[in-house]
Amino acid sequence: MRRLLTIVSICLYLFLYAPIVVVILFSFNDNPHGASWTGFTAHWYMKLVRNPDILQAFKNTLWLGGISTFISTILGTLLGIGLNRYNFRGKRWLTSSLYFPVAIPDIIMAVALMLFYGIARQMSGVFDLGMTTMILGHITFQIPFVAIVVRARLSGLDPALEEAAQDLGANAWQIFWRINLPLLTPGILAGALLAFTLSLDDFIVSFFTTGPGATTLPIYIYSSVKRGITPEINAVSSLMIVASISLVLLLTLLDKKSLGSFSK
Amino acid sequence: MFLVIPLLGIVVISFLSRGELGNIQRPFTFENYARFFGWGFLGFDPMYLWILGQSVLLSLVTTVLCLTTGLPLAFYLAQLSERYRNFALILVVAPLWTNLLIRTYSWQIILAPEGVLTRLISWLGIISSHEVLYPGFFAIFIGMVCDFLPFLVLPLYVSVEKIDYSLVDAAKDLGANPLQVIRHAILPQIAPGLLAGIILVFIPALGQFIIPDLLGGAKIMLLGNALQMEFGASRDWPFGSAIAIIILALVGAGLVFYARFQRNPD
Numbered sequence: 001m002r003r004l005l006t007i008v009s010i011c012l013y014l015f016l017y018a019p020i021v022v023v024i025l026f027s028f029n030d031n032p033h034g035a036s037w038t039g040f041t042a043h044w045y046m047k048l049v050r051n052p053d054i055l056q057a058f059k060n061t062l063w064l065g066g067i068s069t070f071i072s073t074i075l076g077t078l079l080g081i082g083l084n085r086y087n088f089r090g091k092r093w094l095t096s097s098l099y100f101p102v103a104i105p106d107i108i109m110a111v112a113l114m115l116f117y118g119i120a121r122q123m124s125g126v127f128d129l130g131m132t133t134m135i136l137g138h139i140t141f142q143i144p145f146v147a148i149v150v151r152a153r154l155s156g157l158d159p160a161l162e163e164a165a166q167d168l169g170a171n172a173w174q175i176f177w178r179i180n181l182p183l184l185t186p187g188i189l190a191g192a193l194l195a196f197t198l199s200l201d202d203f204i205v206s207f208f209t210t211g212p213g214a215t216t217l218p219i220y221i222y223s224s225v226k227r228g229i230t231p232e233i234n235a236v237s238s239l240m241i242v243a244s245i246s247l248v249l250l251l252t253l254l255d256k257k258s259l260g261s262f263s264k
Numbered sequence: 265m266f267l268v269i270p271l272l273g274i275v276v277i278s279f280l281s282r283g284e285l286g287n288i289q290r291p292f293t294f295e296n297y298a299r300f301f302g303w304g305f306l307g308f309d310p311m312y313l314w315i316l317g318q319s320v321l322l323s324l325v326t327t328v329l330c331l332t333t334g335l336p337l338a339f340y341l342a343q344l345s346e347r348y349r350n351f352a353l354i355l356v357v358a359p360l361w362t363n364l365l366i367r368t369y370s371w372q373i374i375l376a377p378e379g380v381l382t383r384l385i386s387w388l389g390i391i392s393s394h395e396v397l398y399p400g401f402f403a404i405f406i407g408m409v410c411d412f413l414p415f416l417v418l419p420l421y422v423s424v425e426k427i428d429y430s431l432v433d434a435a436k437d438l439g440a441n442p443l444q445v446i447r448h449a450i451l452p453q454i455a456p457g458l459l460a461g462i463i464l465v466f467i468p469a470l471g472q473f474i475i476p477d478l479l480g481g482a483k484i485m486l487l488g489n490a491l492q493m494e495f496g497a498s499r500d501w502p503f504g505s506a507i508a509i510i511i512l513a514l515v516g517a518g519l520v521f522y523a524r525f526q527r528n529p530d
Contacts, residue, residue: 002343005336005339005340005343006340008333008336008337008340009336009337009340009341012333012336012337012413013355013356015409015410016356016359016410016413016414017359018370018374018410019366019367019368019370019371019374019410020359020362020366020367020370022370022373022374023366023367023370023373026373036378036379103467103515103519104512104515105467105468105470105471105472105488105511105515106471107471107472107473107488107491107492107511108471108508108511108512108515111491111495111508112508114495115495197361201361201362201363201364203363203364203365203474204473204474208495218363218365221363221365221366221369222365222474225365225369225372225478229369229372229373237363237366237369237370240362240363240366241362241363241366244361244362244363245358245361245362247361248358248361252354
């Protein structure tokens with residue numbers, strides 16, 4: 001019985017990893033078309049560096065991820081602190097609405113944002129679909145994740161530290177900069193890294209909120225795959241897989257560290 | 265200062281909620297006719313009802329497939345020694361962090377008509393030589409299970425790990441047959457994880473757009489694709505919103521059902 005369970009599980013692991021392994025494998029395939037293996041080459045990676053479309057998409061992806069992560073980390077942290085520390089009317093509503101974008105299918109969120117930008121454009125003349133709307137869209141779905149992570153960290157903090165600072169005559173501002181912020185830093189960093197990873201991997205929201213000229217790597221991959229898979233696309237995808245996995249490894253490392261500093 | 269911070273947060277969140285509710289509601293007032301037309305369309309032309317039915321059925325089958333594969337995996341994880349368990353668990357979740365788009369189109373390569381797998385299977389006589397694995401429903405289900413399996417395994421594992429096996433022994437001592445043991449001693453214990461997993465698979469599967477789009481070929485139309493079409497090529501936003509609201513209603517129904525069950529597990 002146990003042996004059967006092991007065999008089934010190993011098969012499932014193979015099944016889960018098959019697509020990832022195959023993409024990486026086929027990025028080294030000499031055959032420019034189709035699904036048959038003809039020989040090993042690193043040629044496609046060399047070609048990537050010279051492809052202006054891919055380079056532009058890469059730049060856009062980094063810009064998008066960088067800016068949206070920066071803004072959503074600040075706003076998400078403030079939101080997390082605000083929700084943890086203060087009582088105000090509508091707090092419960094606000095807290096549960098935090099989980100709303102996390103729970104609904106992302107395609108709903110994406111078309112909702114697209115509609116919203118469309119209406120805003122009609123009324124105000126700005127909000128042309130493109131990089132700006134894409135950044136706004138990413139910020140929107142990143143904030144809840146950052147806020148949830150920061151809030152979780154915050155509730156693990158020892159309130160005695162803050163009280164001690166108060167007893168020693170620190171004002172609210174000093175408490176925030178000297179006590180809360182340093183203690184929260186690992187949590188904020190984890191939130192930021194999570195936000196960046198989500199932005200990097202997002203296709204749906206970008207796809208619906210982007211405009212002409214603003215192509216990200218996932219959008220580039222999608223439109224290329226629609227025309228036919230090439231080893232070059234496999235090479236881009238492999239690099240993205242490596243990037244995501246390294247980011248997640250960093251995140252787990254940070255998580256362990258920050259958890260460690262809490263238990264001290 | 266500390267009053268401003270939460271206020272800022274509220275401004276941000278209100279922007280966010282407007283993004284979701286407000287702009288879905290706006291066509292309500294502006295383009296009522298188009299919207300009603302959309303509803304009429306849905307009521308009288310069975311095409312969209314067909315899409316709806318097909319999507320629900322697809323989500324259901326995906327959930328069942330994930331259950332049949334996820335249950336053994338959850339039990340396997342739970343019986344591992346603690347040293348390996350965390351690592352094995354991370355291995356289950358890690359693929360989720362790579363782009364779904366990439367993991368999906370990769371199946372196009374694996375299941376390609378001229379690929380090794382297809383030739384092997386048709387050589388074995390499982391499918392006839394002119395049949396293909398991709399594109400079609402087979403490929404969609406492969407892609408769906410590959411994507412959603414971790415979502416089911418994770419909560420299920422949490423429940424399976426906590427199973428109190430003395431109850432199983434007690435049931436056996438009392439003369440229960442294996443089926444009765446599962447029904448009365450194991451199932452109630454893993455029900456919360458099982459349900460959470462089912463919800464986590466069924467709901468996102470309803471709106472899935474990438475997997476049917478890349479693996480189903482052009483002929484298969486599902487809610488997610490219909491949504492994309494209305495907002496993309498057809499530019500019929502009010503009707504698209506109607507589809508979005510139908511998906512949201514299904515999601516809401518699922519969540520309400522889940523909340524009910526959590527409060528009252530029997």
